[in-house]
Amino acid sequence: MKTLEKVNYKGFIWPVIIGVLLWLATPIKPAAVPVAGWHMLALFVATIIACITRPLPIGGVSIVAFALTVLTKTVPLDKAIVGFGNAAIWMIAMAFFIARGFIKTGLGRRIALNFVKAFGKRTLGLAYSLIGVDLILAPATPSNTARAGGVLYPIIESLSQSFDSKPDDGTERKIGSFLIFAEYHGDMITAAMFMTAMAGNPLAQTLAKSNGVNITWIGWFLAALVPGIISLIVVPWLIYKMYPPEIKETPNAKEWAQGELDKMGPMSLSEKLMAVIFVIALILWITGSFIGIDATLAAFIALALLLLCGVLSWQDVLHETGAWNTLTWFSVLVMMAGSLTTLGFIPWLSKTVGASLHGVNWFLALVILIVAFFYSHYLFASSTAHITAMYSAFLAVAISVHVPAMLAALLMAFFGNLMASTTHYASGPAPVLFGSGYVPQNKWWSLNFVLGIFYLVVWIGIGSLWMKVLGMW
Template identity: 30%
Template structure:
């Protein structure tokens, strides 16, 4: 697996020289004359943004290391710049570092942190594996029904495991076990079909459920900061679930059409799943506790501002506190911390800081004005603006290996662009939420998302297989976005 991933992500020219290229372009931008209407601090933040995009796209350094570099650049380059609010004074490194660390005080970060602990608890207790096997045990041994089962597992786990990487990491060994138990070749179309479905179904349900992915929290954090609006779990679900349901059906038919399995039914399929269930043994008390706490938490998420006033982040932190408490909990801090991808949390916080600094230095507003004027977006219909910006996000995602990084770089600019548009009645909040759905696409290349790379590392399919199915899925996804934008979302009032 490591060898496969290495062949894709390492050794390329861009990876080796991405850091140098990013630094050269950044300092070249800083050396240019400051444009009219753009503060010096804003010019330097745009330079840092371009540097960030380059090292994220080339994966020149790991994401946690990139976060440290970005914080350092912000501290010093902004520290020696005039304060955007008081141009007669220099901002200073202390205030600049405060800006660089600002994302770590965001409530969205608390939700992502809590979600990572919840995912760790699922892995520690094995409840995620049990849920996956229960679903698969109900669908039978026909290959098309096993495919339905894999998609249903992705859907089900999205409610309980708020980490795409954790969900796919749980399901991949189960699917590999089924492939092995069925006696099917590792390089068969059936194996490829199931593994691609594992990754793509989770990408699809990242859109459908607010708490399913970190990039959603990035967007919601900026919506709250810039637009003063909180989108509840249920508001998001009502808007996004139809898209995810349609795309799940599309995934089923696209995969069966483009990668038809060699046989219609696998001998011994049900027995293989039943054996895996037996190997798990009876449900342990830790699993029962976690299931109970998760269901209560899901209830609080779904009923925010309906039956109670508590926000998603606060209820999640409360649930994690229970999971770690002696007697009540299911794991100790020592057990939990080893399973937490701390680098993801660091990248998340710095991503919010980066976007916030682009806003506070007035760089986002200046850039948005340039884009709106250049492309003539001022008075275009909302649906046309959606079409243009969604297409842009689909294309730029081809260069990103993280939707979290893409959201951190693009969402503040998207909001500023939408605020600059003069089209009467345009819903900036709703449009931003819909464009965040597109940020989660990542369905064309294996390197476009960590979950894709986990599935790709099983060596059950080639990159060309993923691309062959990913391109039509992306086209269908884009069309569904446009159709819902013209109908359902318009009826809901978010377009």
């Protein structure tokens, strides 16, 4: 006898209570906010809370939210369904499929093992080599969880165990704790450096466009390049000093990596084809704005080549549940977030908060907004949910107080990733790496707090100056 699927009905309590209360508060809403805009706010807030309480997986939550949005006539069906045709969201899905090619062919693991073999003589060098792999994979891997959890974590775990560093016998500080935490931050930094490196980044690009700011792939990369490189160099060293491993030299890492490469054998044809197609995708993303090929089209071209060459099968595409799941819930959340603007709530909010910041120097206002955006992440268990909930509103406020639009849009997009330097539930990679048991919660929070300040100083300070040099504001 088949049983019903498990539903966490308790998880609906807070979303329903808060959503209904906001809906019933319509008679006392601000006069400048249209009724439809206020109703959209009630539905949107309830949806974000449900993304946190998880009565259903986030895809299921989004389908319920979509049905309620149309059923209540807040947004008509023909406009609500448009979200599923959003080009940026399809680019995310395509990049998921490209990432599947790295995993299926073993190319991602081969790259990682070669880095360990070349640079892993010392523990700090080992961390840099692993982060270097993350950096290479990031442009074509929109899931930072896939990079950290699917490709690098298994290698870190194997390496740690080869040095007798295990959390279950109290030897985690030998090498495992340092490598785990260094990779967490390396993954966070690389996610901020590329528009296609984390699922929430194209969402930020889409929300920025709705505020009149057009961010290109190459523009994002160039703006993030200097603060990103500084962070990639300095942060692992800071972690090494604040949370040092007991083992400083790792001469056996080279032998271990070579042994694993020997097991893999010579590079296969599928790996070679994967590497060539990845380079083609990267070139198209970099040059797309000059040759007239949209970033989403470039991703479609890459997937088409993977299918034509037999690197991926159509069944691989169909079975890539992460892509289809993301496509579903992103489409709904983007539609709802966009409707907050078109139905008048975000314009009202930006004017109201902007008025409270009237007379404040625009750069100080930008710092205040980013700091608030960053530390409010303690309330979120998903970077994407946080971006969906607050990015558009904060960007609109920044623009209303005369912050240069591109500067504000990019910095807030970067911090949509860097704000993961908070908790052990801050982003997708956090529960994977924290859950390994190598780093206790008190250390995770305290080290993140220090590094969070570093990110605020470097990315706002140096990042702003660098974007000025680039002529972006």
